[in-house]
Amino acid sequence: MTRHVALIGMPLRRRHSQVMHDAAFDACGIDARYVLRELEPDAVEAAVAEARGPDWLGLGVTAPYKRVVAGLVDEVEADARRIGAVNNVVRCDDGTLLGFNSDAPGFRAGVELAMGRPLAGARVVLAGAGGAAHAVVFACLSAGAADVTIGNRTVVGAEALAGRFDGVGSGSVAGVELGGVAFTGALEAADLAVNATTVGMVDPGVTIDVDRLPSDAAVFDLVYVPAETPLLRAARARGLRAANGSEMLIQQAAIAFERWTGVGGMAGVMREAVGPLLGDPTAVA
Numbered sequence: 007m008t009r010h011v012a013l014i015g016m017p018l019r020r021r022h023s024q025v026m027h028d029a030a031f032d033a034c035g036i037d038a039r040y041v042l043r044e045l046e047p048d049a050v051e052a053a054v055a056e057a058r059g060p061d062w063l064g065l066g067v068t069a070p071y072k073r074v075v076a077g078l079v080d081e082v083e084a085d086a087r088r089i090g091a092v093n094n095v096v097r098c099d100d101g102t103l104l105g106f107n108s109d110a111p112g113f114r115a116g117v118e119l120a121m122g123r124p125l126a127g128a129r130v131v132l133a134g135a136g137g138a139a140h141a142v143v144f145a146c147l148s149a150g151a152a153d154v155t156i157g158n159r160t161v162v163g164a165e166a167l168a169g170r171f172d173g174v175g176s177g178s179v180a181g182v183e184l185g186g187v188a189f190t191g192a193l194e195a196a197d198l199a200v201n202a203t204t205v206g207m208v209d210p211g212v213t214i215d216v217d218r219l220p221s222d223a224a225v226f227d228l229v230y231v232p233a234e235t236p237l238l239r240a241a242r243a244r245g246l247r248a249a250n251g252s253e254m255l256i257q258q259a260a261i262a263f264e265r266w267t268g269v270g271g272m273a274g275v276m277r278e279a280v281g282p283l284l285g286d287p288t289a290v291a
Contacts, residue, residue: 009061011066013041013042017044022255023066025280026259026279050075064095072137079095085148092107108258110144112254113142116253116254117200117254119249121197127150128151130146133157133214134201135166140167143168147171157184157189158184161181163181193215206227219246224247224248229250230250234250255280260272
């Protein structure tokens with residue numbers, strides 16, 4: 007019996023996840039396939055119910071259904087509840103569904119590789135307060151970051167996100183105006199600057215003035231298409247450590263794969279498989 011994992015979302019423009027997971031299934035000799043399901047909102051509940059069947063390993067979940075699916079599964083892990091998003095579901099042996107979030111640990115693994123050091127004790131500045139930023143803030147604070155400054159064009163959004171994670175870990179968290187005096191001041195003392203907006207992918211420009219960063223700071227852009235955003239180009243021109251979101255993509259996929267199959271250590275296989283797509287700006291679904 008061929009088993010399945012389906013990625014559900016709307017729209018689904020990229021096939022990176024499918025390529026990574028199918029390569030891992032093949033490498034492990036597991037009879038399973040990863041499929042893409044672009045669903046209208048009224049079809050999500052039925053798709054989740056279908057995943058209870060014995061031919062399913064679970065689901066991947068992307069925008070705009072990460073919150074919706076959290077209300078359709080039998081249980082949601084504590085970290086996913088705190089983040090407010092389920093991006094994967096694993097089918098348990100009894101057919102029940104458990105929602106979890108691999109974005110936060112995937113970000114941590116990817117960014118620590120990019121920084122060449124742990125997040126513990128780091129001073130982090132983040133641009134953006136949307137869905138992706140939730141996982142980033144949780145990951146940083148739970149990993150022991152000294153402080154996290156969230157900059158957003160709408161200050162109330164940054165403050166709300168800071169309030170949501172106040173008390174996670176021992177570090178402090180604050181929400182400020184993106185590009186304002188407090189944000190600029192935080193950049194000048196930062197160990198890590200993160201872009202968690204669509205600027206550089208959907209919108210032109212940059213969110214972080216890299217000239218304000220210390221010479222030993224690192225820059226991480228969650229955007230991975232295009233492979234080099236204007237932010238990363240500017241950071242590298244200054245000689246800063248800089249990385250896009252591709253390693254986060256790979257690490258979170260490997261985490262999910264292990265939850266579905268019990269097989270770990272697939273990041274290398276996934277990295278090799280998805281490499282051609284990451285270098286190809288036309289590699290969409």
